[in-house]
Amino acid sequence: MATARSSKTRDLFEALAHPLRRQILRKMIEDEAETSPRDLAHDLNEQLSKLSYHVRVLASCAAIELVRTEQVRGSTQHFYRVIVDARWARMALATTGDPPEKAKP
Numbered sequence: 001m002a003t004a005r006s007s008k009t010r011d012l013f014e015a016l017a018h019p020l021r022r023q024i025l026r027k028m029i030e031d032e033a034e035t036s037p038r039d040l041a042h043d044l045n046e047q048l049s050k051l052s053y054h055v056r057v058l059a060s061c062a063a064i065e066l067v068r069t070e071q072v073r074g075s076t077q078h079f080y081r082v083i084v085d086a087r088w089a090r091m092a093l094a095t096t097g098d099p100p101e102k103a104k105p
Contacts, residue, residue, distance in 0.1 A: 011061035012089055020046065021054050025063060025082060026093055034067050034079040055080060063089070 015021050023044055028035055041051040055078075058064045063084040070077045084090065 009086065012063055012084065012086060015057050015061045015063060016089060016092055018054065018057075020044075020051070021058055021063075022093060024051070024054060024058060025084065028064065028080070028082045029093065034081040036077050036079050038077060 016025075024040055027040060027043060037052040037055045038048060040046075040055070041048040044051065055064070059066065059080065063082065064080040065083045066078055067081050068079045070079065
């Protein structure tokens, strides 16, 4: 039977398989500050809906955590910080082996 820790490790490993999730984590680690999906979408030039989905995946595998919410123009903005502490994950994020990004139309 899998333990909760091994389940989270597997989930994190699978989450890091997606290049956008690695980009999100790298950006958050680089900035060393809490940030929102809205800010990340702007910084990474991605659609908010797409980026928000990937942020939720990272939160579900305990790579990031929700630290606060804020009301902005009638909606709730969520702010996250990186909490991933697995050495192997930090090492994987430090590599630059990602394929080049495709140009967006």
